[in-house]
Amino acid sequence: MQNKRNVSLNAVRIFVLTARHLSISQAAGEAGVTPSAVSHQIKKLEGELGVALFKRSHNFLVLTDAGRRFYDDAAAAIAAIDRSAEALSRDQNEIVVRVSISLAVRWLIPALERFKAVHPAARVRVETKTGSNISLGSGDLAISYYRAGSEAAEGEWLAADMSRPVASPALLAAVRYEGTGDLGKVPALQCSQDNWDWALWTRTLGLDRNAIQIQHVFDTDDAALHAATAGLGMVLAPAFLTEREIRSGGLVVLPGFGPVDLGHYRVVFQRHENRMTRQFRKWLGEEMQRML
Numbered sequence: 001m002q003n004k005r006n007v008s009l010n011a012v013r014i015f016v017l018t019a020r021h022l023s024i025s026q027a028a029g030e031a032g033v034t035p036s037a038v039s040h041q042i043k044k045l046e047g048e049l050g051v052a053l054f055k056r057s058h059n060f061l062v063l064t065d066a067g068r069r070f071y072d073d074a075a076a077a078i079a080a081i082d083r084s085a086e087a088l089s090r091d092q093n094e095i096v097v098r099v100s101i102s103l104a105v106r107w108l109i110p111a112l113e114r115f116k117a118v119h120p121a122a123r124v125r126v127e128t129k130t131g132s133n134i135s136l137g138s139g140d141l142a143i144s145y146y147r148a149g150s151e152a153a154e155g156e157w158l159a160a161d162m163s164r165p166v167a168s169p170a171l172l173a174a175v176r177y178e179g180t181g182d183l184g185k186v187p188a189l190q191c192s193q194d195n196w197d198w199a200l201w202t203r204t205l206g207l208d209r210n211a212i213q214i215q216h217v218f219d220t221d222d223a224a225l226h227a228a229t230a231g232l233g234m235v236l237a238p239a240f241l242t243e244r245e246i247r248s249g250g251l252v253v254l255p256g257f258g259p260v261d262l263g264h265y266r267v268v269f270q271r272h273e274n275r276m277t278r279q280f281r282k283w284l285g286e287e288m289q290r291m292l
Helices: 009-021 024-031 035-049 065-089 101-118 169-174 180-185 193-205 221-229 239-248 275-291
Strands: 054-057 060-063 094-100 123-129 141-147 156-167 188-190 214-217 235-238 260-269
Touching (some): 009 024, 009 065, 024 035, 060 065, 094 101, 094 275, 101 123, 101 221, 101 239, 101 275, 141 275, 156 193, 156 221, 156 239, 188 193, 193 235, 221 235, 221 239, 235 239, 239 275
Parallel strands (some): 094 141, 188 214
Antiparallel strands (some): 054 060, 141 260, 156 235, 156 260
16 A cells, blocks of 8 residues: 655645745745745655755746646645634634625614524624635635626526616715616716616616716725715616615615616625524515515
């Protein structure tokens, strides 16, 4: 039987840092050791593996082909170990949920009080991210968004994005909006990359795409909705992101137009979840159904 290689986990971790930065000094700084210690660990690992992992030329580091293959696997393994260690060290009542900024501030955070009322021992840590495709990373749960027609590879269904245009009553009065024929009078706001949501909305309803005149661009739904409330234009959003403004009268649904299915949200979670995380995942679904 062929003997297995004994490889130092610490050396692998140092290698991953060095390969990520392609710098011994930066790897040393992140690891909190001296550059000579990093060099020693790299040489030790290369000896244990029997291959060169880096090419060294003119004070620059470049991964060899073997080094690149090893890095791809080793980086993922180290990340998995770190996630498992963090999960074990956390209190069983702590929940880490990763979510987009807009969904967090407009839906999740305002609703958390209801979860705490039922589970007072729970401690929820909300990590907000930009964009819509939120990775799970070291969190317990992540709420990610998928456009209509895209394949959702993992997680469980949370809610459909049934979006409709909303605008301030003052803006509609100012442009003298009276019905669907006046759509082109209302300036539009963009808050999605390449403006795909307005394109899908008009295509689904058989409307002229040129009727949507973009006046301002924002990088989050939340920012665009604040702009809409200020009278800068209309924006596409589902009911659960606009509940507060609709209830207060700050925004109204554009008369004559119904919602269009633009995509959906899914909850992604770790394979081994604790009891509190399961309760929170169940509550997310119940809370969303309450809003719809």
